[in-house]
Amino acid sequence: MTEIEKTLHNKRVRPTAMRILIYKYMAGKNSAVALTDIENAFDKAERTTLYRTLKTFEEKGLVHQIDDGTNVSKFALCEPGCNCEIDQDLHLHFHCGNCDKTVCLTEHKIPHINLPQGYIAEDANLVIKGICESCSQH
Amino acid sequence: MTEIEKTLHNKRVRPTAMRILIYKYMAGKNSAVALTDIENAFDKAERTTLYRTLKTFEEKGLVHQIDDGTNVSKFALCEPGCNCEIDQDLHLHFHCGNCDKTVCLTEHKIPHINLPQGYIAEDANLVIKGICESCSQH
DNA sequence: AGAACTGTGCAACAGAAGTGCATTTTAATG
DNA sequence: CATTAAAATGCACTTCTGTTGCACAGTTCT
Ligand SMILES: [Mn+2]
Ligand SMILES: [Mn+2]
Ligand SMILES: [Zn+2]
Ligand SMILES: [Zn+2]
Numbered sequence: 001m002t003e004i005e006k007t008l009h010n011k012r013v014r015p016t017a018m019r020i021l022i023y024k025y026m027a028g029k030n031s032a033v034a035l036t037d038i039e040n041a042f043d044k045a046e047r048t049t050l051y052r053t054l055k056t057f058e059e060k061g062l063v064h065q066i067d068d069g070t071n072v073s074k075f076a077l078c079e080p081g082c083n084c085e086i087d088q089d090l091h092l093h094f095h096c097g098n099c100d101k102t103v104c105l106t107e108h109k110i111p112h113i114n115l116p117q118g119y120i121a122e123d124a125n126l127v128i129k130g131i132c133e134s135c136s137q138h
Numbered sequence: 139m140t141e142i143e144k145t146l147h148n149k150r151v152r153p154t155a156m157r158i159l160i161y162k163y164m165a166g167k168n169s170a171v172a173l174t175d176i177e178n179a180f181d182k183a184e185r186t187t188l189y190r191t192l193k194t195f196e197e198k199g200l201v202h203q204i205d206d207g208t209n210v211s212k213f214a215l216c217e218p219g220c221n222c223e224i225d226q227d228l229h230l231h232f233h234c235g236n237c238d239k240t241v242c243l244t245e246h247k248i249p250h251i252n253l254p255q256g257y258i259a260e261d262a263n264l265v266i267k268g269i270c271e272s273c274s275q276h
Numbered sequence: 277a278g279a280a281c282t283g284t285g286c287a288a289c290a291g292a293a294g295t296g297c298a299t300t301t302t303a304a305t306g
Numbered sequence: 307c308a309t310t311a312a313a314a315t316g317c318a319c320t321t322c323t324g325t326t327g328c329a330c331a332g333t334t335c336t
Contacts, residue, residue, distance in 0.1 A: 014302075016314065035292080046316050051293075053314090069205045069263055071323085072292070094257060110264070111249050118271030119232060125207055126248070126264045133256030152333085154283065173323080184285050189324075191283095209293085210323070 011060045018045065022053055023062070023077075031101040032066050032074035032093075068095040068102040068127050076104050090124050096132035103132065149198040156183065160191050161200070161215075169239040170204050170212035170231075206233040206240040206265050214242050228262050234270035241270065 001009070004023050008015040025041055026033055038050050054075050057063040064084040066074040083089045090110040095102045110126045139147070142161050146153040163179055164171055176188050192213050195201040202222040204212040221227045228248040233240045248264045 014313070016302080018315080047292095048294090048317080049315055056314095067205070067207045067209075071205075071209055071211075073209075092251065094253070097260065105254065108251065108253070111251075113230065113246065113249075113264075113266060115232070115246070115266065116243065116271065118274050119266075120269040120274050121266050122235065122268040124264070124266050126251075126262065128251060128253065128257075128259050128262050130260040131258040133254065136256050136258050152282075154332090156284080185323095186286080186325085187284055194283095 008062070011062050013056060013060050013062060018049060019053055019057075022050065023057075026063065026075070026077050031103050032068070032076040034072045034074050036072070064089075066093050066102060066104070067125055068093055069129065070095065070100075070102075074102050076102075079106055082106075090126075092126040092128060094128045094130070094132060096135055097129055098131055098135040101132060146200070149200050151194060151198045151200060156187060157191055157195075160188065161195075164201065164213070164215050169241050170206070170214040172210045172212050174210070202227075204231050204240060204242070205263055206231055207267065208233065208238075208240075212240050214240075217242075217244055220244075228264075230264040230266060232270060233265055233267050234273055235267055236269055236273040239270060239272075 002020075004020055004027070005015040008019060008023065013019065021042065022038060025038060035047065035050055035054065038054075039045060039047055054063065054065075058065055058075070061078060061082075061084070063075045063077055064082070066076060068074055078084060078089075089106075091104060091106045092108050092110055093102055094105055110124045113121070113124070115121055140158075142158055142165070143153040146157060146161065151157065159180065160176060163176060173185070173188055173192065176192075177183060177185055192201065192203075196203055196213070199216060199220075199222070201213045201215055202220070204214060206212055216222060216227075227244075229242060229244045230246050230248055231240055232243055248262045251259070251262070253259055
């Protein structure tokens, strides 16, 4: 049983061939991926399968979905200890307008916001847009 | 010339009948509106016209587009003095999971975030999700 | 009035997301 | 190992939002 298989097993996700491939693919990237990205990476893969795989991964706490404002959902592997399932890992995300990549800034949590009377916060999403570290050097 | 006509004129938007209606509609709501909302409000209106009207309004600084994480673009009238055109009015938005309304919290600006070395911020989007003031009272 | 420009309506398209159902694969059981 | 139930996959199709091209209508200017 490989490391990845163990990881999937721990989160009660059955380690099928496709799931292992997808997990491996995401683990090898340093930025969030869209469904279409995976689709293009494995051209024999079915969109529906990928779609449902990501959904399963998310439900079981293996990945978290990111809304970076591009109207295309992105996904990133959760780091060990990430509690995003219960909205307790509110790190921010950065979207680069140059290379179009979206990255997790897991060390940077969303600051607490004082809302007006009557408003109850349950979740938050903060996306910074600009030029990423890699693009700003060239 | 009515107030609305003056407002449009000031922003160099020609005050056609449809535009005045749309502006009036948005001014009468206390939450952000989606294209479909307007479409439903004026059932004889053409989707394309509304789409392009909102685009024009946005380009001329009459409204700003809001990404509240629902994957449906919302629009809200800019308040006088709003500098959202140049990404200088970074107020936050609140989306209620109960009534599904999105509101501008124009008094609440997005706090400054220290990014890692190399990252250059140009814009930011902060959406708080939860229960709105109106829904939390019932 | 005529020309030039702007706005509107209609049709069609693109892309992402999502669903129903039949088939295949997996994992568990005897 | 064969059986079987549950889970995963593949295919087809739908919906929704956003977007564009083009012809026509309305407006503005000379
Ligand atoms: Mn993340
Ligand atoms: Mn706003
Ligand atoms: Zn970049
Ligand atoms: Zn509400």
